[in-house]
Amino acid sequence: MTAVAVSETEYVRRPLGGRLRISSAWLGAAPFLLYTGLFLFLPTVLVAVGAFSGPHGPTLANLAQLSRPYVVSAFLNSLVLSAVSASVGAVVGSVLAYAVATGSPDGILRRLVTAFCGVLSQFGGVTLAFAFIATIGTEGFIVIWLQQHGIRFYPNGVWLFSLTGLTLIYTYFEIPLMVIVFMPALDGIRPQWREATETLGGGTWHYWRHVAGPLLMPAFLGAWLLLFANAFSAYATAAALLDIGGVIVPLQISRALSSEVGLDQANFAAALALGMVVIVAIITLLYARLQRRSARWLPR
Amino acid sequence: MGALDARPIGASWGGSRSAAEVRLEGLRRVYGSTTALDGLDITIHAGELVALLGPSGCGKTTALRLVAGLEDADGGRVVIDGRDVTHLPTSRRDSGMVFQAYSLFPHMTARENVAFGLRMRKVGVAERRQRAGEMLELVGLSTQADRYAHQLSGGQQQRVALARALAIRPSVLLLDEPLSALDARVRSQLRDEIRRVQREVGITTLFVTHDQEEALAIADRVGVMRAGRLEQLGPPTSIYSQPATPFVAEFVGLTNRLAGVVTGGAVDVRGIRLPLIATDTPDGPAVALVRPEAVSLAPALDGFNGPLSGTVIAVSFLGAVSRLTIDLGDTTVLVQVPTAEAAAHPGGSRVRIALRLDPVLITREGAQGRG
Numbered sequence: 032m033t034a035v036a037v038s039e040t041e042y043v044r045r046p047l048g049g050r051l052r053i054s055s056a057w058l059g060a061a062p063f064l065l066y067t068g069l070f071l072f073l074p075t076v077l078v079a080v081g082a083f084s085g086p087h088g089p090t091l092a093n094l095a096q097l098s099r100p101y102v103v104s105a106f107l108n109s110l111v112l113s114a115v116s117a118s119v120g121a122v123v124g125s126v127l128a129y130a131v132a133t134g135s136p137d138g139i140l141r142r143l144v145t146a147f148c149g150v151l152s153q154f155g156g157v158t159l160a161f162a163f164i165a166t167i168g169t170e171g172f173i174v175i176w177l178q179q180h181g182i183r184f185y186p187n188g189v190w191l192f193s194l195t196g197l198t199l200i201y202t203y204f205e206i207p208l209m210v211i212v213f214m215p216a217l218d219g220i221r222p223q224w225r226e227a228t229e230t231l232g233g234g235t236w237h238y239w240r241h242v243a244g245p246l247l248m249p250a251f252l253g254a255w256l257l258l259f260a261n262a263f264s265a266y267a268t269a270a271a272l273l274d275i276g277g278v279i280v281p282l283q284i285s286r287a288l289s290s291e292v293g294l295d296q297a298n299f300a301a302a303l304a305l306g307m308v309v310i311v312a313i314i315t316l317l318y319a320r321l322q323r324r325s326a327r328w329l330p331r
Numbered sequence: 332m333g334a335l336d337a338r339p340i341g342a343s344w345g346g347s348r349s350a351a352e353v354r355l356e357g358l359r360r361v362y363g364s365t366t367a368l369d370g371l372d373i374t375i376h377a378g379e380l381v382a383l384l385g386p387s388g389c390g391k392t393t394a395l396r397l398v399a400g401l402e403d404a405d406g407g408r409v410v411i412d413g414r415d416v417t418h419l420p421t422s423r424r425d426s427g428m429v430f431q432a433y434s435l436f437p438h439m440t441a442r443e444n445v446a447f448g449l450r451m452r453k454v455g456v457a458e459r460r461q462r463a464g465e466m467l468e469l470v471g472l473s474t475q476a477d478r479y480a481h482q483l484s485g486g487q488q489q490r491v492a493l494a495r496a497l498a499i500r501p502s503v504l505l506l507d508e509p510l511s512a513l514d515a516r517v518r519s520q521l522r523d524e525i526r527r528v529q530r531e532v533g534i535t536t537l538f539v540t541h542d543q544e545e546a547l548a549i550a551d552r553v554g555v556m557r558a559g560r561l562e563q564l565g566p567p568t569s570i571y572s573q574p575a576t577p578f579v580a581e582f583v584g585l586t587n588r589l590a591g592v593v594t595g596g597a598v599d600v601r602g603i604r605l606p607l608i609a610t611d612t613p614d615g616p617a618v619a620l621v622r623p624e625a626v627s628l629a630p631a632l633d634g635f636n637g638p639l640s641g642t643v644i645a646v647s648f649l650g651a652v653s654r655l656t657i658d659l660g661d662t663t664v665l666v667q668v669p670t671a672e673a674a675a676h677p678g679g680s681r682v683r684i685a686l687r688l689d690p691v692l693i694t695r696e697g698a699q700g701r702g
Contacts, residue, residue, distance in 0.1 A: 095615075221433055223431075223432065226430070226434075226435070230424075231422075231448035231495070232448055232451035232499060234420075234422055238670055241447070241450075245438050246437065328333075328479045328481070
C-alpha cells in the first residue's frame with residue numbers, strides 16, 4: 032500500500048503547490064492584464080457607458096441617432112472601404128508572401144521584402160495621404176508628367192479624394208501588413224504535402240483545393256480580419272485626404288467630438304464607437320466559428 | 332497477417348494486377364556544377380525490393396525522386412512496366428511514395444489520408460471508404476482510422492503513409508528513408524512491417540536509406556551508391572561478405588584495415604596468408620580489409636609477443652555479441668565475439684588474435700609498403 036500512501040501525500044501537497052504556481056503565473060501575466068485592462072477593457076466600458084448616457088442620465092437617444100441616414104451611410108462606407116481594402120490587401124499580399132516564401136529562406140529577396148513590408152505596413156496618416164497627393168493628386172508629379180505627354184490621368188474626374196482613392200491608399204499599407212502576418216502560415220506548409228498530392232495523382236489545382244487551401248484558410252481569414260479592423264479604425268489618412276467630414280465612421284466620431292452644436296455630441300460619438308465595436312465583435316465571432324473547424328486537426 | 336488471412340490480398344489489391352519491372356537506364360542529374368547522378372543503371376525485378384544505400388549526397392534520394400517524377404532527369408530513362416515514363420508528370424507515373432516524415436495531410440483523418448489518392452482518381456465514396464479501411468487493416472491501424480496525424484505516433488503516421496501510398500495500387504512503391512525519423516525500437520518493428528506488407532502485396536519497391544543495417548535486413552538486393560554511381564548491386568549477403576570495392580567493404584559493416592603484402596594471389600597480414608576475393612590482384616603492398624567477426628581471440632601465451640598479440644583496450648557490450656578493441660602496438664583491431672567469450676578478456680588483459688582464412692578484399696589506399 033506504499034503507492035497509496037505516496038499518492039495521498041502528493042494529494043495533500045499538490046493544492047498548496049498548485050495555488051502557489053497559479054499565483055506566480057498570474058503575477059507574470061499582470062503587465063499584460065494591466066495593459067489590456069487600461070487600453071482595451073476600460074475604453075470599451077467607457078464607450079458603452081457613454082453611449083447610453085445623456086445630460087439627464089441614462090438614455091437610448093444616442094443609439095437612436097445611429098439610424099439616421101447619414102450615419103447608416105457612414106457605416107456602410109466604412110464597411111465597404113474596409114472590406115474592399117482588406118480583401119485586395121489579403122489577396123495581393125498573400126500572393127506576394129507566397130512568392131517570397133517559396134524562395135530561399137535566407138535569401139536577400141526575402142530579407143528585403145520583409146524589411147520593406149515592416150516599414151510600409153506602418154506607413155500611414157497624414158504622411159501617406161500627402162505622398163499620394165504629391166504623386167497622383169491634381170498637381171501630383173505623375174499627373175503633371177503624364178499631362179505633358181498628352182495623357183490625362185483622370186479622364187473622368189479626380190477620384191483620389193473620394194472613397195475610391197481612400198481604398199487605394201489603404202491597400203498601400205494593407206498589402207505589406209498581409210505579407211508580414213501571412214508569411215509564418217506559408218512557412219508552415221511542407222513541401223512533402225505537394226509532392227504527396229502529386230504522387231497520389233493530384234495536380235496543382237487539387238493541391239490548392241484539397242490541401243494547401245484548407246490548411247491556409249484559417250490563417251488567411253485571421254489575417255483578413257486584422258486587415259479589416261486596421262482599415263475600419265484608420266482615421267488620420269482619411270482626415271487628411273477627404274474634405275467632406277463624416278463620410279466614414281471615424282470621421283463621424285471626429286466631427287461629433289469637435290462639434291459645438293450640442294453637449295450630448297460626445298455621447299453620440301460614444302454610440303458611434305460602440306457601433307464599431309459591435310461590428311468588429313460580430314466579425315470576430317464569425318471568424319471564431321470558422322476557426323473551430325480547424326481546431327480539430329491542430330495539435331493542442 | 333491477420334488482415335489478409337480473412338481477405339486474400341488479390342481481392343483488395345485489384346485482382347489480377349501483376350507486379351511491374353522498373354528500369355533505370357543511364358539516369359543523370361546535374362545541379363549546377365555538381366553531378367548528383369552519373370549514369371545510374373538498375374533493373375528492379377517485378378515484386379522485388381531493392382534498397383539504395385549510401386552516405387549523404389551519394390544520389391540515392393535523387394534517383395528515387397527521378398523515378399517518382401519529382402525531379403527531371405538530365406539524361407537517361409525511367410521505364411516502369413515497359414513504359415517510358417521519363418517525361419510523364421508525377422501524377423501520371425503510377426507510383427506510390429512514402430516520405431521521410433510529416434507527409435500526412437494534417438487536416439485529414441487517417442482514413443481521409445488513405446482515401447485521398449482514390450479521391451483524385453474519382454473513385455466513388457463507398458468504394459473509397461472500403462478500400463481505405465482495407466489498407467488501414469493491412470497496416471494494423473483500423474482502430475485509428477478517425478484520428479488526425481497529430482493524434483498518431485511517428486510510427487503510426489508512417490504506417491498510414493504506407494497505406495496511403497498502397498491504396499492507389501501503384502506499379503511501384505518508393506520509400507524515401509521512411510524510418511529515419513523514428514526511434515530504434517519502432518524502426519525495427521516498422522521495417523519488418525514494411526517488408527511483410529511489401530511481400531503480401533507483391534509490389535516492386537525501391538527503398539532509399541543511409542542505414543546499412545536497415546538495407547541489409549529489408550532488401551532482396553542492395554545497391555550501394557557513391558558520388559552518383561552504383562558501386563555494387565547484389566543480395567545483402569554478397570554485399571557484406573564479398574564487397575566489390577573497398578568503399579563497399581568499409582561502408583557496409585565494420586572493417587579492420589590491416590597492412591600486408593600481396594604475393595601470388597594472396598595477402599600476407601601479420602604472418603598469416605589470407606586468400607583474396609580478386610585472385611588476379613598484382614603483387615605489392617596493400618591494406619587488407621578484415622571483418623571484426625573474422626578475427627578470433629585466445630589468451631596470450633606467457634612470454635609470447637608476436638605480431639598477433641596485444642592488449643584489450645576497450646570492450647563494447649552489444650547484447651549477444653561484444654566488440655573488443657585490441658591494441659597490437661602499431662595498430663588497433665576490432666574483434667567481435669560472443670559476449671560470454673568476451674567476458675574472459677576484460678580491459679587490460681593480454682590476448683592473441685587469429686584471422687579466419689576468408690577471402691578478403693584489399694585496397695592500395697594507405698598501403699605503406701611493409702608486411
